[in-house]
Amino acid sequence: MLAYIIRRLVYGVITLLALSMIVFSLLQMTGGGPLDRLKLNPRMGPYIDTLTELWGLDQPAWRQYLTWLKNYTTPETIALQNVLPVIAIGAAIGLTVLMAKFMKSQWQGLLVVGVWVLALWIAISNTTIKFNWGTSFSGAGDVWNLVFSRAGATFRLGLTALTLALIIGVPLGIYQAVRQYSFFDQLGTVGAFFAFSTPIFIIGIGLQIVLALYLERWTGVKIFYVTGMNSPGYSDLSAIGKLVDTVQHLVLPAVSIALISLAGYARFQRSSMLEVLHSDYLRTAKAKGLPRRKVIVKHALRNAMIPVVTLVSLDLAFMIGGAIITESIFGWPGIGRLYILAITTIDYPLVMAIVMVIGMGLVLMNIIADILYGVLDPRVRYD
Amino acid sequence: MTETLLKVEDLRTYFSTEEGVVRAVDGISFELAPGERRGIVGESGSGKSVTAMSIMRLIEPPAGEIVTGTIEFRGENLLMLGDDEMQKIRGSKIAMIFQDPMTALNPVYTIGDQLMETIILHQGVSAAQARDLAIQALEDVQIPNPEGKLSEYPHQFSGGMRQRVMIAMGLSCNPDLLIADEPTTALDVTTQAQIMNLMLKLAAERDTAVLLITHDLGVVAGFCDTVQVMYAGGIVEFGTADEVFHNPQHPYTWGLLGSMTRLDEVHKKRLHSIAGAPPSVIDLPIGCRFKPRCEFAIDKCGKVLPMLQDVEGGSQRVACHRAEELDLKTFTVTDDEHEEVAS
Numbered sequence: 001m002l003a004y005i006i007r008r009l010v011y012g013v014i015t016l017l018a019l020s021m022i023v024f025s026l027l028q029m030t031g032g033g034p035l036d037r038l039k040l041n042p043r044m045g046p047y048i049d050t051l052t053e054l055w056g057l058d059q060p061a062w063r064q065y066l067t068w069l070k071n072y073t074t075p076e077t078i079a080l081q082n083v084l085p086v087i088a089i090g091a092a093i094g095l096t097v098l099m100a101k102f103m104k105s106q107w108q109g110l111l112v113v114g115v116w117v118l119a120l121w122i123a124i125s126n127t128t129i130k131f132n133w134g135t136s137f138s139g140a141g142d143v144w145n146l147v148f149s150r151a152g153a154t155f156r157l158g159l160t161a162l163t164l165a166l167i168i169g170v171p172l173g174i175y176q177a178v179r180q181y182s183f184f185d186q187l188g189t190v191g192a193f194f195a196f197s198t199p200i201f202i203i204g205i206g207l208q209i210v211l212a213l214y215l216e217r218w219t220g221v222k223i224f225y226v227t228g229m230n231s232p233g234y235s236d237l238s239a240i241g242k243l244v245d246t247v248q249h250l251v252l253p254a255v256s257i258a259l260i261s262l263a264g265y266a267r268f269q270r271s272s273m274l275e276v277l278h279s280d281y282l283r284t285a286k287a288k289g290l291p292r293r294k295v296i297v298k299h300a301l302r303n304a305m306i307p308v309v310t311l312v313s314l315d316l317a318f319m320i321g322g323a324i325i326t327e328s329i330f331g332w333p334g335i336g337r338l339y340i341l342a343i344t345t346i347d348y349p350l351v352m353a354i355v356m357v358i359g360m361g362l363v364l365m366n367i368i369a370d371i372l373y374g375v376l377d378p379r380v381r382y383d
Numbered sequence: 384m385t386e387t388l389l390k391v392e393d394l395r396t397y398f399s400t401e402e403g404v405v406r407a408v409d410g411i412s413f414e415l416a417p418g419e420r421r422g423i424v425g426e427s428g429s430g431k432s433v434t435a436m437s438i439m440r441l442i443e444p445p446a447g448e449i450v451t452g453t454i455e456f457r458g459e460n461l462l463m464l465g466d467d468e469m470q471k472i473r474g475s476k477i478a479m480i481f482q483d484p485m486t487a488l489n490p491v492y493t494i495g496d497q498l499m500e501t502i503i504l505h506q507g508v509s510a511a512q513a514r515d516l517a518i519q520a521l522e523d524v525q526i527p528n529p530e531g532k533l534s535e536y537p538h539q540f541s542g543g544m545r546q547r548v549m550i551a552m553g554l555s556c557n558p559d560l561l562i563a564d565e566p567t568t569a570l571d572v573t574t575q576a577q578i579m580n581l582m583l584k585l586a587a588e589r590d591t592a593v594l595l596i597t598h599d600l601g602v603v604a605g606f607c608d609t610v611q612v613m614y615a616g617g618i619v620e621f622g623t624a625d626e627v628f629h630n631p632q633h634p635y636t637w638g639l640l641g642s643m644t645r646l647d648e649v650h651k652k653r654l655h656s657i658a659g660a661p662p663s664v665i666d667l668p669i670g671c672r673f674k675p676r677c678e679f680a681i682d683k684c685g686k687v688l689p690m691l692q693d694v695e696g697g698s699q700r701v702a703c704h705r706a707e708e709l710d711l712k713t714f715t716v717t718d719d720e721h722e723e724v725a726s
């Protein structure tokens with residue numbers, strides 16, 4: 001288990017290095033440069049040379065990359081506010097080693113993930129840390145601050161969408177399988193087909209028109225907002241008012257992102273459940289005399305959910321793509337909108353920083369998903 | 384037969400498929416006494432498994448349906464029971480062991496969990512008592528270190544060990560009837576005999592009747608009291624193992640016996656097999672279903688479906704129009720005679 005996690009982390013670092021090289025090369029190959037727009041303005045002439053030198057654009061590409069890599073991975077400031085981070089990380093390492101050695105239960109994976117999430121959270125919130133990710137070429141400011149002022153918004157949107165897709169998609173698929181060929185099943189199939197084949201920007205705009213515009217016109221009450229994360233007067237609201245306002249803003253963009261994935265999960269869960277329902281061990285469970293409910297809840301569900309874990313970890317990257325589009329449609333102040341801005345202005349430091357943050361998120365989520373796999377399936381061995 | 388444990392009458396189980404209605408079991412009747420060991424033999428597709436699944440009432444609508452018939456178990460028609468009454472019988476009064484032990488156990492639960500689940504369900508004991516009973520059950524099927532094995536998962540067991548677990552599970556509630564559907568087919572030859580011996584020994588100790596579905600006639604000859612031969616959804620011959628093996632009345636049984644290897648006879652006689660393939664149970668021929676492959680068929684065989692008739696003397700029954708005139712015994716003796724018949 002321990003060796004497995006370490007190996008996965010090493011692979012993760014290698015993946016991220018490769019990713020950074022590929023994206024850096026792609027940026028070099030775009031044909032335009034970050035200064036092209038400035039060059040259109042004749043009065044900028046004298047600055048061009050200064051900026052070229054300041055940003056190191058006159059250097060060969062490989063040197064630019066190495067400079068970026070060095071800066072990107074070097075902390076500018078790092079300070080512990082107290083001893084909690086040391087204690088938390090130490091405890092996490094200790095617990096992981098102990099569990100890997102002595103714990104035989106299949107819940108081991110879940111515990112390890114839980115311990116580390118908690119430890120890292122404690123560590124980060126008691127540390128002052130900042131990396132030298134550079135200054136945005138397009139004048140948007142310090143990249144580290146920029147990315148982390150936006151990351152929370154994307155995280156909120158993404159997590160809500162993922163949760164929605166899971167808690168609706170998975171039970172939907174299971175129900176469809178248990179009631180195969182019923183009216184509900186057919187309805188689900190048709191619905192999933194529509195959701196799956198509609199581009200995300202149509203879904204987003206469609207939801208805005210139907211659930212915001214028409215619904216407001218029809219009921220006379222504003223139920224959902226189509227832009228932003230909170231209303232302008234947010235800080236004056238009561239606690240409940242704040243929650244309601246947040247939900248009103250969150251629902252439509254989250255549903256837009258979730259819908260396609262949800263349809264995918266439901267389809268996949270349905271077929272996986274059907275396979276389990278026809279399996280030999282389910283026949284054994286029935287032959288034992290277990291009531292149908294128990295046969296399904298105890299013997300079928302867990303098996304049927306194993307393949308879905310893989311699908312979800314693959315789907316995360318797709319969801320991030322959806323989030324980038326959705327953030328633009330819904331004016332969501334997240335990383336996605338920042339990313340589009342960065343790309344259109346060929347803002348090297350900003351593009352690199354965002355790609356790497358998303359990359360790190362995906363690598364971590366994949367490791368977590370693979371560890372959780374072992375919780376559902378005792379046949380998985382971490383070696 | 385004085386007492387009956389199981390009485391199946393005119394059972395018909397059909398499946399609707401895209402090609403048409405599959406008459407997998409088409410009007411079979413038989414009785415089983417308490418503690419009796421019955422072999423059910425026949426080529427694959429003859430309806431043996433469907434018979435077993437019908438008795439367990441595990442045929443899943445809408446694809447499959449028991450169309451008519453009665454299955455009386457201890458005088459009670461299982462087909463009239465409600466779902467929860469049937470659940471009380473499954474696993475406790477009638478247990479079943481399946482062909483492929485590799486897939487018959489749930490991969491995500493421990494052996495102990497799956498064993499204890501059955502015990503708690505039917506015996507209403509506490510978890511601690513169930514644990515003791517589970518250990519005892521594993522000990523009975525001669526699994527070493529049963530206590531340690533409780534917390535292991537099926538994938539940590541070999542095929543033979545898993546089938547032992549299935550037997551332990553099947554017998555854990557002392558059922559009156561154990562249905563074993565080709566329990567050793569998926570195992571290697573050396574394990575087969577061990578498992579079969581063990582299962583039948585344990586069943587005998589518990590006075591459990593056994594319906595043993597197999598295509599290994601040697602097993603039937605060695606272990607079963609009685610045998611019924613199935614062909615294309617019907618029973619074509621029934622009798623004690625002795626009767627059927629030494630004096631087959633149906634040409635199909637005779638053919639099956641002929642295709643059996645016997646070490647002591649290998650040199651004396653060439654193996655023969657039954658020509659052709661079993662009919663599709665979707666469009667069955669009118670008359671005797673075995674007629675197209677039968678060496679002895681006459682006109683009548685193509686017109687009238689023969690019913691199971693008592694054979695004079697003994698308990699044997701056969702469904703063949705020519706049973707009385709034919710003396711199949713004499714055809715099986717040597718190779719020459721067999722060729723004589725075939726030509």
Ligand SMILES: Nc1ncnc2c1ncn2[C@@H]1O[C@H](COP(=O)(O)OP(=O)(O)O)[C@@H](O)[C@H]1O
Pocket residue numbers: 398399400405406407425426427428429430431432433434446447664
């Ligand atoms: N679920 C099913 N759907 C359709 N046909 C089935 C089903 N189960 C069994 N059959 C058909 O019923 C016939 C008898 O099958 P079975 O009882 O499994 O034979 P066997 O004697 O080999 O155990 C076969 O022709 C098989 O194709």
Ligand SMILES: [Mg+2]
Pocket residue numbers: 428431432433564
């Ligand atoms: Mg079968």
